[in-house]
Amino acid sequence: MLRKLAYWYRALGTGFCFAGFGVGCVLVGVTVLPVILFWPGNKATRRGRVRRLVSLAFRVLLAAIRGLGLGRVEVEGREWLKHAAGRLVLATHPNYLDAVVLLSLLPTADCVIKSGLWRNPFTRAFVIAAGYISNGDPVDVIETCIQAVHGGEILVLFPEGTRTTPGEPLRFKRGAAQVAVRGDLEILPVVMHCSPPALLKTTKWYQVPEHAWVLRVKIFPPRPLSDFVPQPSPLPGVAVRRATRALQSFFQEQIRHYEHAN
Numbered sequence: 518m519l520r521k522l523a524y525w526y527r528a529l530g531t532g533f534c535f536a537g538f539g540v541g542c543v544l545v546g547v548t549v550l551p552v553i554l555f556w557p558g559n560k561a562t563r564r565g566r567v568r569r570l571v572s573l574a575f576r577v578l579l580a581a582i583r584g585l586g587l588g589r590v591e592v593e594g595r596e597w598l599k600h601a602a603g604r605l606v607l608a609t610h611p612n613y614l615d616a617v618v619l620l621s622l623l624p625t626a627d628c629v630i631k632s633g634l635w636r637n638p639f640t641r642a643f644v645i646a647a648g649y650i651s652n653g654d655p656v657d658v659i660e661t662c663i664q665a666v667h668g669g670e671i672l673v674l675f676p677e678g679t680r681t682t683p684g685e686p687l688r689f690k691r692g693a694a695q696v697a698v699r700g701d702l703e704i705l706p707v708v709m710h711c712s713p714p715a716l717l718k719t720t721k722w723y724q725v726p727e728h729a730w731v732l733r734v735k736i737f738p739p740r741p742l743s744d745f746v747p748q749p750s751p752l753p754g755v756a757v758r759r760a761t762r763a764l765q766s767f768f769q770e771q772i773r774h775y776e777h778a779n
Contacts, residue, residue, distance in 0.1 A: 527587055564648040609771075617674050676690060694761040
């Protein structure tokens, strides 16, 4: 009986957090956001303000989740975040909150987001004002990403393109490798692992684990792409394929370490 009550507490608590966040987005969108957008400053300055606002909202959401005992985030290697500017942040994607966590840690970061968020009434105003990159056009998005990092921005990318399916190996798409290869970018790897699994691609929000989850975030030092790819190729297509396989192998090995430790 107590176990069932605890389950429903976590399920209802999860729903409360997400519903509260949605309502908060609406309220902030009609009160604070217009002030930020019309406050004096150029486009880049206003965009930076909006991103910091988004980051603050995400920190509030994570604090509420932790305060209710639903889950918590543990970060290792936080000191490497100060070296993230002008680099490509690549991360695994096991959990619905992965982007929330990374943008809470990197208040000014750019991020490639699903085009559906541009149509979502709760998020549309914020993603447009923050200048986040839509994945709607696979051709333009590569150049936009490269230009952003060359301009000194931090760019967050999930090479899988979607959340990891539990029990299956990582399957990286080539987009992240194309950005890294064509832009000759340094990579700041981030491995994220959730135990017990929660907020998965294959479950509904109310299907919570038996106890509070822990999302572990390990941030590695930035390194050039050549550290991952022992045999680079002068042919762009071959270079991208090799980089995709090499990055996937690196992240898969790190995930195995977490799984063996648990």
